[in-house]
Amino acid sequence: MAIDVAFSIEANDYIDPDRAYDLYWSGIITDKKKFICPGTDCTAQVTCANLDEDLQDMKVVPHYRIYGKHSEGCEIFNDKPLNLKCEDGTSIKEEKRTVDESIVDVFLLERPDSYYDEARTDAGNNSQAIKKPGFVRRSKDTRLREAGSIGNIYSVRSVVGRYIRYRNDGSIDQRRVNILGKNIYYRSIFKCIWEQDLDDLPNHPVIYYGWAFVNRLPSGAGYQIKFKKKFKKGDDEYTSTIMIADRLIESYEIKKLVATRLEKIKAQGKPTAFVFVYGEPKENVSKAGNKYANFSITNLDMIDINYDCPLPREYNK
Ligand SMILES: [Zn+2]
Incomplete structure (x- = not known):
């Protein structure tokens, strides 16, 4: 029972x-x-x-x-x-x-x-x-x-x-x-990052998801999560990233879980993860002219990092 x-x-x-x-x-x-x-x-x-x-x-x-x-x-x-x-x-x-x-x-x-x-x-x-x-x-x-x-x-x-x-x-x-x-x-709560036009997104935060590369920041102060697929806006493509500072992990009550997952992912030859994030992407353009639609998080409860797609196959992209 x-x-x-x-x-x-x-x-x-x-x-x-x-x-x-x-x-x-x-x-x-x-x-x-x-x-x-x-x-x-x-x-x-x-x-x-x-x-x-x-x-x-x-x-x-x-x-x-x-x-x-x-x-x-x-x-x-x-x-x-x-x-x-x-x-x-x-x-x-x-x-x-x-x-x-x-x-x-x-x-x-x-x-x-x-x-x-x-x-x-x-x-x-x-x-x-x-x-x-x-x-x-x-x-x-x-x-x-x-x-x-x-x-x-x-x-x-x-x-x-x-x-x-x-x-x-x-x-x-x-x-x-x-x-x-x-x-x-x-x-309807999950939205795949792939092929979404920034102009058509809901005007409130939802949970975005997709496969992402996970790398240490060059500064050594945290991780960069970069989604494999990009947002678009008309014909333009927008790369989507999330930064996770080591400080944020350190202050999280369930850090053992996040740290365990990130360590395992980092040990892969090409570290990738299936990532969910609650929020709204924010557009910006780098000095080099690259377009971004990034998520910022201040609380690790708002992100979930998985080794594989935990949802049914139609979500696995
Ligand atoms: Zn009983």
Whole structure:
């Protein structure tokens, strides 16, 4: 039986696989087996599969698997809604199996300051008897889903992950994500850089993607990501790049993940990666007269760097 939420012994909270993945790669969670079933009085062991993979192949996203034996009264075992509440006592709504059109994921461009700290405070003091608290330390809008997640989305990586999940469960056509107050269908959120005319792009940020060369900057202070395909404007071609300063990587909570991926990519003979970036390209012309349409990022949550295309074949270009 699939579950979307499990109790993390190390983080001392009920979390979805996306958050577990972030907490693992930021060093707060260390063991993919230290999860238990969220059911009442249930201590069935749960493993978060793929937690420790840096996702060579994102077609298999992190997910929970139950190994232990459920308690008699466990809601998961009895196929009943979970009895979870927020700290303030409001119960968490559980989504029905059928996808409700009104349900929209929310992609927030900033993580709350407490995102890592809440989990960090409790890490370490959880060695003996496990006592699950009766509430979820999440915001009021938290929902449980049959085939979704418990929390908001804070990274392009998670948007890609949910796209893959929804595609696998057949609900992709109904699924939407809210960004900056605008509801966007998942199937229209990704835009390939190839052959896009700059004059025809949406006038709001979306997630652009494509194969790119990844190189160290000549200054040695970071990486340059240069998309293989170019934007165009009429007959003109615009090269598209993203700079990632080492300083930006250093200040990122999940730097271990980004650094691991970049190191592996750099070790290739001709370092290339499949890159997603949230933003809007900005045109400029270099002194030498070369035309650019570049992305600038100030937060590594807004970029996802993959060894291969994690999306279906029609996206692989
Ligand atoms: Zn259980």
